[in-house]
Amino acid sequence: MKKLLGIFLFLAILYGLLLFADPGARSVQNHLNLGQRIGLYGILSLAVGMLIITGGIDLSMGSVVALTSTVFAMLVRDHGWSPIAAMPVVLAMGVVIGLVHGLLVTQVRVQAFIVTLCGLFVYRGIARWIANDAVKGLGSMGENWKDVLNTDLGSVLERWTGWDLPIPKVIHMHLVLFLIILALATVFLHFTRHGRYFFALGSNERAAKYSGISVNTYRIMAYVLCSTLTALFAIPYLLYNNSATPSSTGNFFELYAIAGAVLGGCSLRGGEGTSVGILIGTAIIWLLPNLTNMWGIPSSLEYTVIGVALLLGATLDEVLRRWGRVSKA
């Protein structure tokens, strides 16, 4: 996979720098933390990545996270629902939101940028309104779920089997969850007819249409997938952070998600991208802040370092690709 060589090299360099930064950076705990961040936010990058492959975009993800996590917290804490009952409701909200986006884009032909930008305002507003601008927390609700999701794979297996397993406690359950979703997405995107249609739609919509693909159906499907995965993200997110602040939860999540996907090789013009690339892109996005913390870079300079590093990574990727094309010719 020559396409991924550039960003993979970049990730390897960052990881090397991280290991070099501080003894603490090499610890099991730090790797557990990193896995948690990459796993959790990887879900969002994957969600928007699949949409970007079809040539779409979703700017409302952060607000969808705010709305769905607020609703989840309110159902469980204020209305006494069990988490297992609240989960389908939250996922259904994701489906409905995606459906609305998809229908507006395909039937009314409003630009996706506008539709989802309006979504960004609307869902944030609804979240603040239903919560009356108060923080909605889970308190000590859903402990069973937290016990499973907010820990590492080794501990969960030990608890289930009752054995003392010799597994290093380094793989966070969020990473496990993400890898399962990633595996499913990989099969869907790269090994099924539907996945190929996603790429066809993204690279040339008209050609796709003339070859008999129901482009509107696949476009809507991409929006529904994106919003549903975003709603799914809200569940482990809330169980981990234990609270949703309607006015700020999820702010800029869409940007990080899009950045991870694009860095991972999804072209904003559509038709390009891989699931593994999205994983690498997300890993880079979340390795950088950890790296700046481990190096002890002053907070005020942190964003500059992250920005410059990302730019260098993207440049490296582009240069390597061009080199790949030239050497092939």
Add this chain to the structure above:
Amino acid sequence: MIPGARCARLWAWNASLLALPCESIILYRTTPLSNTRNPADFEPTMKHRLTSPLLALAALSLLLAGCPAKGGGQTKLAFITNNANEFWTLAQRGSEAAAKKENVALEFKMPSPGTSEEQQRIIQDLLSKGIQGIAISANDAENIAGFLKRDVASKVPLITQDNDVPDASARRCYLGTHNYRAGRAAGELVLKHAPDGGKLAIFVGQMDAQNAVERRQGVIDVLLGIDQKDMKDRTPLTANQKVGKYMLVDTFTDEAKEDKCQQRAQDALTKHPDMACMVGLWAYNPPAMLRAVKQSKLDKAPIIVGFDEDYQTLDAIQKGEIVGTIVQNPYEFGYQSIRILKAFVEGNNDFLKKEYPSIDAQNRIYIDHRVIVKNNVDEFYTKLKELRGK
């Protein structure tokens, strides 16, 4: 390892990278290579034009990073703010002064997105790095408390400053402003400068922050004539409610965005040209409100009462455009936090009782607020400039 040895090695590595032949980098640095590995060990195998971006990246990150925090023998303590506001510059000066005096290696962290998740990530990273004590201004206090208690306080001494957590057992002590009393002080200024009542508007970033709730309630309780030292009931956020002689038009929130505060203030003044007073609860609110008042060109401008020490607020107090501001003492937040943490790390558990006799049952230490008005603004301003300019 001797302190600084690792640092020297880093620089040498850095130098070896820069010294490699590559077209795009002309810089050439010579550093004594004693106590280092052979530079050839680091020579990349892929000798090609393309190595230059790689090297540039590696070199840049090293250059920017400099040396990791020096730590040999020093106590490693962290001070974490709740956002990157200028307010915290003074806390930084205070904690740096204490760190110097107490031989502490200080990590001063100002998370730009002021969220509890970002704080949680920073704390996780600091713990991985072997931090020995943490002072934090908790964002979203109610819900980060669980994490602080379970994953932080069980490992290292943890204190809260500025913003407390509701669960007092999650931290060793709290130090900060008594926000309800500070809010009452702002209410007194309103009573003094707009004694006839009238329309009142309150501006703040978010109403889900505890200090916003307490300050707002302090203002309202004074106007209602309620005399008490601590906050009891919470007045709902509804618009157009009667508060004593005053009509509280609304509590306007702006997600901590200054430009949005200004727009909301402009709109409020357009709708209520007879506004009598405006109170801004967060540092950036008063300057934004003042700009809105100036633009609205009303015959009778409303009085403005603010919080904190934005220089525009102080300038305006000198000119008489803002009647007064309630300031906290962030320098002391920083200074005292580091002193207390250092004592805890050394196992000096009686420190609080000995040094702060007025500490309450929940281990809260209050650092007094001050009311800055026209006749004491000059003296305060001069001192502030000294501290900030350092």
